[in-house]
Amino acid sequence: MSNFGNLLLxxxxxxxxxxxxxxxxxxxxxxxxxxxxxxxxxxxxxxxGTAELTQDAHLPLWLAILIPLVASGLIAWVFDWVVLHPAxxxxxxxxxxxxxxxxxxxxxxxxxxxARIVFGTDVHAAPALWAGNALSFxxxxxxxAGILVLGLAIVIGGLAAGYLYYTxxxxxxxxxxxxxxxxxxxxxxxHKLRRQIFVTTxxxxxxxxxxxxxxxxxxxxxxxxxxxxxxxxxxxxxFRRPGRAVVAGLLIGLAESFLGGYLSTSYNEILLxxxxxxxxxIRPGVLGIATAH
Amino acid sequence: xxxxxxxxxxxxxxxxxxxTPDRPVLVAADxxxxxxxxxxxxxxxxxxxxxxxxxxxxxxxxxxxxLVGALAGVVARKGxxxxxxxxxxxxxxxxxxxxxxxxxxxxxHLYPGMSVRDNILLGRYSKTRKRLVRNAWDEVAEVVALxxxxxxxxxxxxxxxxxxxxQMVALARGLAADPELLVLDEPCLGLSESVTARVYEALVxxxxxxxxxxxxxxxxxxxxxxxxxxxxxHQGTITGEDRAGSAREALR
Amino acid sequence: MQPRTDxxxxxxxxxxxxxxxxxxxxxxIVLLGLGGSYEANVFTVALGYAxxxxxxxxQLGYSHQLAFxxxxxxxxxxxxxxxLEVKYQVPTALAFLAAIVGAALVSLLMSSVLTRxxxxxxxxxxxxxxxxxxxxxTFSHYLGSFAGISGVQPLYNGETFxxxxxxxxxxxxxxxxxxxFIAVRILRSGVGLQLSAVAANEGMxxxxxxxxxxxxxxxxxxxxxxxxxxxxxxxxxxxxxxPDLAAESSQLTLLVMxxxxxxxxxxxxxxxxxxxxxxxxxxGTITTNLSxxxxxxxxxxxxxxxxxxxxxxxxxWRALRNARHRTxxxxxxxxxxxxxxxxxxxxxxxxxxxxxGE
Numbered sequence: 001m002s003n004f005g006n007l008l009l010x011x012x013x014x015x016x017x018x019x020x021x022x023x024x025x026x027x028x029x030x031x032x033x034x035x036x037x038x039x040x041x042x043x044x045x046x047x048x049g050t051a052e053l054t055q056d057a058h059l060p061l062w063l064a065i066l067i068p069l070v071a072s073g074l075i076a077w078v079f080d081w082v083v084l085h086p087a088x089x090x091x092x093x094x095x096x097x098x099x100x101x102x103x104x105x106x107x108x109x110x111x112x113x114x115a116r117i118v119f120g121t122d123v124h125a126a127p128a129l130w131a132g133n134a135l136s137f138x139x140x141x142x143x144x145a146g147i148l149v150l151g152l153a154i155v156i157g158g159l160a161a162g163y164l165y166y167t168x169x170x171x172x173x174x175x176x177x178x179x180x181x182x183x184x185x186x187x188x189x190x191h192k193l194r195r196q197i198f199v200t201t202x203x204x205x206x207x208x209x210x211x212x213x214x215x216x217x218x219x220x221x222x223x224x225x226x227x228x229x230x231x232x233x234x235x236x237x238x239f240r241r242p243g244r245a246v247v248a249g250l251l252i253g254l255a256e257s258f259l260g261g262y263l264s265t266s267y268n269e270i271l272l273x274x275x276x277x278x279x280x281x282i283r284p285g286v287l288g289i290a291t292a293h
Numbered sequence: 294x295x296x297x298x299x300x301x302x303x304x305x306x307x308x309x310x311x312x313t314p315d316r317p318v319l320v321a322a323d324x325x326x327x328x329x330x331x332x333x334x335x336x337x338x339x340x341x342x343x344x345x346x347x348x349x350x351x352x353x354x355x356x357x358x359x360l361v362g363a364l365a366g367v368v369a370r371k372g373x374x375x376x377x378x379x380x381x382x383x384x385x386x387x388x389x390x391x392x393x394x395x396x397x398x399x400x401x402h403l404y405p406g407m408s409v410r411d412n413i414l415l416g417r418y419s420k421t422r423k424r425l426v427r428n429a430w431d432e433v434a435e436v437v438a439l440x441x442x443x444x445x446x447x448x449x450x451x452x453x454x455x456x457x458x459x460q461m462v463a464l465a466r467g468l469a470a471d472p473e474l475l476v477l478d479e480p481c482l483g484l485s486e487s488v489t490a491r492v493y494e495a496l497v498x499x500x501x502x503x504x505x506x507x508x509x510x511x512x513x514x515x516x517x518x519x520x521x522x523x524x525x526x527h528q529g530t531i532t533g534e535d536r537a538g539s540a541r542e543a544l545r
Numbered sequence: 546m547q548p549r550t551d552x553x554x555x556x557x558x559x560x561x562x563x564x565x566x567x568x569x570x571x572x573x574i575v576l577l578g579l580g581g582s583y584e585a586n587v588f589t590v591a592l593g594y595a596x597x598x599x600x601x602x603x604q605l606g607y608s609h610q611l612a613f614x615x616x617x618x619x620x621x622x623x624x625x626x627x628x629l630e631v632k633y634q635v636p637t638a639l640a641f642l643a644a645i646v647g648a649a650l651v652s653l654l655m656s657s658v659l660t661r662x663x664x665x666x667x668x669x670x671x672x673x674x675x676x677x678x679x680x681x682x683t684f685s686h687y688l689g690s691f692a693g694i695s696g697v698q699p700l701y702n703g704e705t706f707x708x709x710x711x712x713x714x715x716x717x718x719x720x721x722x723x724x725x726f727i728a729v730r731i732l733r734s735g736v737g738l739q740l741s742a743v744a745a746n747e748g749m750x751x752x753x754x755x756x757x758x759x760x761x762x763x764x765x766x767x768x769x770x771x772x773x774x775x776x777x778x779x780x781x782x783x784x785x786x787x788p789d790l791a792a793e794s795s796q797l798t799l800l801v802m803x804x805x806x807x808x809x810x811x812x813x814x815x816x817x818x819x820x821x822x823x824x825x826x827x828x829g830t831i832t833t834n835l836s837x838x839x840x841x842x843x844x845x846x847x848x849x850x851x852x853x854x855x856x857x858x859x860x861x862w863r864a865l866r867n868a869r870h871r872t873x874x875x876x877x878x879x880x881x882x883x884x885x886x887x888x889x890x891x892x893x894x895x896x897x898x899x900x901x902g903e
Contacts, residue, residue, distance in 0.1 A: 083844055083848065086848060087847065087848060097609060097611065097664065098847070100665070101668075102800075102804065102843065102847055103844070103847060105797070105800070105843070106839075106840045106841075106843040106844045106847065107840065107844075108840070109797070109801070109836045109837070109839050109840030109843065110836070110837050110840035110841060110844075112836050113834055113835070113836035113837030113838075113839075113840065114837060116833070116836070117833075117834065117837075165426070166425055166426055166427070167424075167425055167426065168414075168415075168418060168421050168422050168423070168424050168425070168426060168429050169422060169423070171407075171411055171414065171415055171418075171426060172415060172418055172422065174404070174406075174407060174411075175404045175407065175411075175415050178403075178404035178405060178406050178407060179402045179403065179404055179405075181367065181398055181402045182398070182401075182402030182403055182404055183404075183415075184367050184386050185365060185367060185386060185395070185396045185397075185398050185402065186390070186415050186416050186417075186418045186419065186466065186470065187386055187387040187390045187391075187418055187419035187422075187470075188415070188418055189387065221794075224793060224794075224797070225793075228672060228673075228676070228793065231669065231672070232669055232672070232673065235665065235666065235669040239665065240406075266684050267680075267684060269676070269680050270676075270677050270680045270681055270684070273673045273676045273677045273680070274673075274677055276673055277670045277673045277674065277677070280662070280666055280669055280670050281658050281659065281662060281670055
């Protein structure tokens with residue numbers, strides 16, 4: 001029983017991590033019809049940036065967190081200015097299916113390469129924001145960072161849902177992804193909304209990297225794996241539904257935890273990926289993928 | 294390739310005499326649109342007066358859509374466009390909407406995955422963009438009352454409606470912005486005769502209120518039935534303008 | 546000047562053969578120039594990658610089939626050849642044949658399910674496959690765990706190391722020539738035209754009588770088999786196969802090769818593979834900063850030259866030919882322009898794209 005409980009807690013914790021990245025991905029896809037494959041790299045910048053600034057530069061923690069967050073936002077802004085805006089709004093270069101993956105894919109390469117130069121190849125983790133041993137309730141144990149992760153996931157999920165469903169700006173963001181011309185004729189600045197949400201989700205991902213890094217650790221090349229799980233979780237929700245993406249992320253976390261706990265610790269990743277692949281192949285409709293274009 | 298020159302009525306500027314029957318809502322002077330080397334509209338000058346129902350007729354591919362797109366700011370242009378006396382910057386749809394010019398684009402361009410309610414709600418986005426959804430609905434509720442068949446389907450996804458119903462939603466979305474001049478680009482493209490009749494009926498009802506209408510229509514017979522004035526574009530040049538009344542007489 | 550109809554009648558047979566011979570010839574000349582050096586080995590590996598990217602240009606470039614499983618099949622081909630040669634002493638040619646047949650069977654089985662699901666869902670599933678294969682190879686003792694399997698035979702056993710190295714390169718060049726011939730032959734046939742139609746609009750293509758399901762399966766199997774063949778060549782050239790070959794990172798490298806080279810031309814696929822593989826084996830700063838260079842190259846290609854290096858070469862070639870064959874009126878001749886170009890989806894898509902609404 002305690003084994004089950006601990007696996008459940010671990011699953012929810014890692015699921016919450018996936019959930020946040022999936023939510024960030026799908027909220028931006030909803031506006032832009034582009035997948036942010038660099039989302040994991042923004043998390044990496046947040047985590048390793050904070051780690052280096054506290055441990056090597058001895059900055060106070062708040063400043064060490066703030067600087068990478070601002071840097072992430074700036075990188076996102078510049079990338080939009082230099083690449084996404086000319087590509088998606090001015091009809092330069094590729095549009096359509098190529099733009100869904102490959103612009104942000106290139107950004108991921110660049111960030112990974114830059115991180116390798118700036119940060120080196122070691123494993124880093126930002127200092128725990130809530131230091132101390134794992135909390136125990138009887139036989140159940142949960143890391144403090146895990147509680148922070150869960151809490152932050154709930155807050156971010158709630159804010160995203162509130163924005164999308166209860167504000168006119170959120171409605172306009174959804175409309176931008178549905179029809180660019182239809183949005184422009186009612187006065188929606190599709191470029192501005194897309195940029196704002198790109199920058200915001202990049203900063204959120206960086207912040208989340210800081211919070212969760214004590215649990216997982218980061219290297220310069222951690223980004224793509226995070227992005228992959230985020231994309232898969234978002235895909236399970238049809239790519240443009242952040243609410244369902246959160247649920248999908250949690251379920252993936254649970255599946256991973258239980259597969260590792262009950263079947264095989266070394267093969268659990270393979271089993272997880274195989275399970276995900278099989279589910280998509282058998283029931284794409286149920287998960288909303290069939291409605292994604 | 295279109296050269297639009299209107300004999301008789303090349304109004305210049307706005308006299309600012311609000312309330313008089315001849316007050317121009319829209320004044321376009323030497324509007325030109327080009328895509329790269331291709332010149333879609335060479336130089337178009339015309340105006341629409343308050344309360345008028347003006348149609349722009351002519352075959353497809355002669356710059357009509359480009360012209361209205363330029364007026365609404367969704368296509369970059371050269372030349373001057375004044376709406377209610379204020380000059381519209383090129384390529385700025387928001388300025389056009391604020392000045393009172395609203396475009397219902399060709400093929401509607403609704404948001405197919407969103408509810409009819411959201412579609413109409415977003416029509417008023419330029420005035421409600423900082424608000425919560427809850428507080429924005431009241432202002433568009435009266436628009437919905439004009440379209441009873443739309444009102445019954447508020448929670449349905451717009452993409453699941455029939456073509457005629459979608460056109461009604463597009464009209465309602467346009468009206469939600471509270472326009473003085475509603476510009477409709479081929480509203481009946483691909484619709485059946487009976488549905489077209491319903492759409493036109495709605496347009497006539499609208500023009501009886503104080504909304505001016507500029508309609509782009511490929512079919513001159515249809516346009517004649519509803520408009521008060523017609524600007525015809527044919528084979529790249531405008532052949533002139535007609536008071537629709539006399540033309541209607543001629544048809545009978 | 547008479548229209549040159551001989552181009553039209555011959556292009557399905559002779560031109561592809563010309564392409565194949567030209568590619569193999571140029572590759573062999575380069576190999577002979579490099580001698581038995583380390584660079585010759587790098588170039589041979591690049592030829593192996595080029596076989597894979599040619600398959601990708603048909604799959605991703607022409608047919609818009611969003612499958613990202615090529616690195617997994619590279620791993621499949623490489624491991625199949627390695628196991629057969631090292632553990633069961635099977636001769637190289639037979640091992641290659643078995644790897645190809647195996648890849649064809651596996652991909653056929655997979656495609657019967659995979660090609661039924663829509664674009665982005667297919668992308669998702671196939672993104673997971675490289676992870677599964679590389680993890681499997683990492684944890685399996687039979688497949689040699691992290692270290693992989695070493696002792697893969699070269700494609701040609703010469704008396705000296707240098708001879709084997711050069712011979713392997715020449716065999717790889719011949720295989721690449723054959724693959725080029727097959728690919729160009731397919732793309733210049735009616736099937737190629739059908740694939741372009743499928744890429745532009747599936748529903749429309751089906752309406753015009755393209756058997757959609759069958760074409761999709763064929764494309765998937767072709768891409769997978771070429772990936773396996775390329776993987777086997779790479780393993781033979783390197784004498785070793787490791788789990789990295791099948792991993793996601795390898796898939797990403799393949800995509801960069803394809804896009805930098807030009808995703809819609811066989812030339813481009815080859816040029817991209819050789820260029821990136823060459824860059825990644827240079828010493829010093831370029832190799833350490835490779836991913837930044839790859840990222841920037843990819844962005845430059847996407848923004849400024851959608852058809853990549855191959856596109857630049859092709860444009861130059863066309864300009865050169867047009868300059869030679871000007872008609873009296875000064876108009877460049879157009880008889881050589883092949884139909885699929887007109888069906889390019891990007892050419893049809895509205896400027897500014899991304900509009901999904903009706």
